[in-house]
Amino acid sequence: MDNDPNIIAFCCHYCAFTAADLAGTMRQQYPTNIRIVRVPCSGKVDVNMILQAFVEGADGVMVGACEPGGCHFIQGNLRAKKRVDYAKELLKEVGVNPDRLEMYYIAASQGPLFAQTSREFTERIKQLNAGQVETDVVPQEAVGEPA
């Protein structure tokens, strides 16, 4: 297999997914290895949805949401941000580089931004896979049995 990373993009229906659709309509090129999972709102994205994507072989996960203040459900995107931050901590605990997970705010009108973000994120994951940037976090020393 070449260095094509598996990337899962959880995209909210109202913004990031619409932007992805627009990117296609505008004939913007973005990497084909990105698999989009449409969710009704980024606030639907659960911590374990993210972790399971990694367990099942994703090299990177991006969460695409409406811009702050622009969420169709008022603050689903802000909640998603908190969950992404928490999931990054959980990834760090197990020794997976938290840079493999990222949250992006992409409005429905920003097709080119979706394409550009996808390219940049794919590049980041490719570099992580190739070990060209700081490798995955070294796990902390395991806690021993109490004496």
Next chain:
Amino acid sequence: MIVAERKPFEEIYAHAQKHKKILLMGCGTCVTVCMAGGEKEVGILASQIRLAARERGDDITIEEHTITRQCDDEFFDEATARKVAEADAVISMGCGVGVQFCAERFPDAVVYPALNTKFYGATIEAGVWSERCAGCGECIVDQFGGICPIARCSKSLLNGPCGGSSDGKCEVDPDNIECAWQLIYDRMEKLGRLEELEDSKPLKDWAKHRDGGPRKVTREDVQL
């Protein structure tokens, strides 16, 4: 409810590493409500262990299983017993009661705790749980406007406040702990019962609390 929080991942993983097949058992009652050890948290911890095992080259298989209550014999059904028997070890996401009862129910199984059990508390806002009861064995909140000085005063004073009360906060941690006695006075004033606090409260019988040893409640009318 009983409020708990998850142990640091490394502490749990150190146990998991010693075995090949782990049954990760959640509890559907208190620790589900305080989001520490319910089905969802079992899923998250299972994913973390799977990822860590892959990163570190360990051969660990995790089975996820959440039962209604780990502190009640009737919920350890045959399916649960079979899963426990098939696993090399059980990591219980129940509270301290659940873990122990699980170990008691399956004497041949190795059972590890995944949570630190903290207190009896209430959900005061989404994601925030606060202590309300110390299980002292003899409820006295009727004398204090419904506010428990045992659980909520850092010194469990029955005749407070002490000199550490300042601007309604407790000197132990002024940012996070309200002075229970300020709360009691405010509440009693609102209820027009302030004069009741003039009486000194007598010593409490701590034998009804943990000081009398482990406790047991028996109800013959419901025994089979």
